[in-house]
């Protein structure tokens with residue numbers, strides 16, 4: 755059974771902490787696996803395409819991603835203790851975040867990243883991210899470092915056009 759957890763918003767101190775690395779011995783703990791199940795439930799309920807553990811007030815280096823685009827490379831994915839091994843190029847994007855409700859902003863992200871980490875069984879994974887997937891990985895990684903997109907965004911504004919509202923509400927526990 756998975757449960758929807760509360761998504762905390764800007765102003766909550768946990769969003770500003772550098773999250774702690776997950777110890778390998780934690781991964782098999784049923785409570786840890788429950789957290790992962792709850793993160794997916796919370797992300798799908800939002801609905802969002804990415805959710806970082808600090809957004810549910812758990813200061814650990816974990817995020818979930820599911821672009822829900824029928825490409826299994828895009829999720830459902832759990833990434834524990836992620837690291838970028840490749841960051842290259844630049845791409846302009848509009849992002850929102852469920853922890854900053856109703857707002858969007860423009861920012862520059864890497865066009866291509868390779869993210870390594872562990873899956874929910876503690877197995878090593880490597881994810882190649884471009885486009886929306888790559889931006890989502892970067893947005894979620896920022897959450898693990900206490901960074902919100904609003905720290906980097908220009909032209910931060912209330913979501914107004916249909917497209918912006920979609921960015922801010924429909925798909926953005928993570929990035930879009």
Ligand code: NI
Nearest residue numbers: 851852927928
């Ligand atoms: Ni976010």
